[in-house]
Amino acid sequence: MPKQSRSDKFGTKTYFSWKGLLLATISAIFYSIDAVFVKSIKNLHPIQLALYRFTALFCMCIPEVVKSGENLLGPKDVRLFIFLRGFLGGISIFFAYTSYRFLPLGESFIITSSIPIFVTFAAFIFLKEPCGFRHINRHSKRRSYDLQSAMPKQSRSDKVGTKTYFSWKGLLLATISAICYSIDAVFVKSIKNLHPIQLALYRFTALFCMCIPEVVKSGENLLGPKDVRFFIFLPGFLGGISIFLAYTSYRFLPLGESFIITSSIPIFVTFAAFIFLKEPCGVFQSFLVVFTVIGIIFTTKVPSRLIGTGVVYTTENIYGILAAIGSLFCRTCMMLSIRNAKKADHSVIMFNYSWISLVESLILLPVLTDFKIHECGIQWFYILVLGIINYAAQTFLTLSLKCEFAGPVSTIMSAVCIILAFLWQTFLFHDIPDYFTITGAVIVGLCIVLTSLRKWVSALPENSSQRQKLKWIMI
Secondary structure, three states, X not given: OOOOOHHHEEOOEEOOOOHHHHHHHHHHHHHHHHHHHHHHOXXXXXXXXXXXXXXXXXXXXXXXXXXXXXXXXXXXXXXXXXXXXXXXXXXXXXXXXXXHHHOOHHHHHHHHOOHHHHHHHHHHHHXXXXXXXXXXXXXXXXXXXXXXXXXXXXXXXXXXXXXXXXXXXXXXXXXXXXXXXXXXXXXXXXXXXXXXXXXXXXXXXXHHHHHHHHHHHHOOOOOOOHHXXXXXXXXXXXXXXXXXXXXXXXXXXXXXXXXXHHOOHHHHHHHHHHHHOOOXXXXXXXXXXXXXXXXXXXXXXXXXXXXXXXXXXXXXXHHHHHHHHHHXXXXXXXXXXXXXXXXXXXXXXXXXXXXXXXXXXXXXXXXXXXXXXXXXXOHHHHHHHHHHHHHHHHHHHHHHHHOOXXXXXXXXXXXXXXXXXXXXXXXXXXXXXXXXXXXXXXXXXXXXXXXXXXXXXXXXXXXXXXXXXXXXXXX
């Protein structure tokens, strides 16, 4: 291969000369498909379609802007131009969608694609930029698209991996992720006419489409490093089954009971890591596992048999309990697999997780049920939000783990999920939890908090006074 100049590099990643043109071509294909959809949906006004476009765009860009760490409104000296672009962009998309509706697509694109000529002329008038053939020719030959030199120099603390975060940022992102997951459960429980495997299919389809730009941007091998490829593929297989079983438990169990079981994963991951990964697990952790199992037993209302107030188990209750326990088992194995694939980029893991789970859902769907078209009305909006909110939840979780220990993140997520699940169960679905469920929630929640506390103490220096006071927790 010929030697590449500095202008062929962005950061430290080498790009082929055709890569930019290929990405531009893919972008143009997406814009043309967008126009086809707009022209096909004739019963909705163009401004309503534009509203849907900007809603999806807003939801999907939130994780990226949070990850950047920049001021959400931009620098003060150019804030007017940032806002102006948003105002004009909304009008522009509305006019473009209107032209797609009333003109043949070819004629519309001929007009709208002539923007480079008008931008050059407008820049000459308003920005006093030179406009002449000879100057443009010299400028295009002289200019090298050296993105690295054009970017402002960054201090070491501005780079990914050494970026300074506020102490609460990781926990805040974990809280937002937990809120997204709980809303996802509400949507799944509300859409009763579609099978859980079909809803899982929608989720993985959206996740697959949204993670493609991230994995392309990473520049890594799409299948990951060869030595950990098995552990990259395994979470996809286990993740598809886990989500299907979790969705089944949301359908057949009250949300609070389902989340108590599935949110006890930090304890079981610690115990499983001791067995399979030979990670340390003390006597205290073993007691926590036992008490967590007791909490799950209370949640399933088994003790009601012992005190003479037996609870009648319906077939749906049994399916829901078994599905929640199965989801917990699959998630535990999935966490162990991801831990073994730590050297792979998170976008590669997400990409393989999404496409394998998508294929798995496509195989299971005809086996378990017939594909059904969703109902007219707001249900299609629920399905759209289902995909977007899952991507946002996974992205916020990944970002929180980059700036906070896994223990506090898992604790805050489990606590928020359980609390919100009880709130949704009580106020949205009018299902009041009984004292067995509340007892199980308290036991499991206490075990999760103690597990996180132990991880925090283990990270303290040996001579720390706090570690000396809590040394009993390290037994």
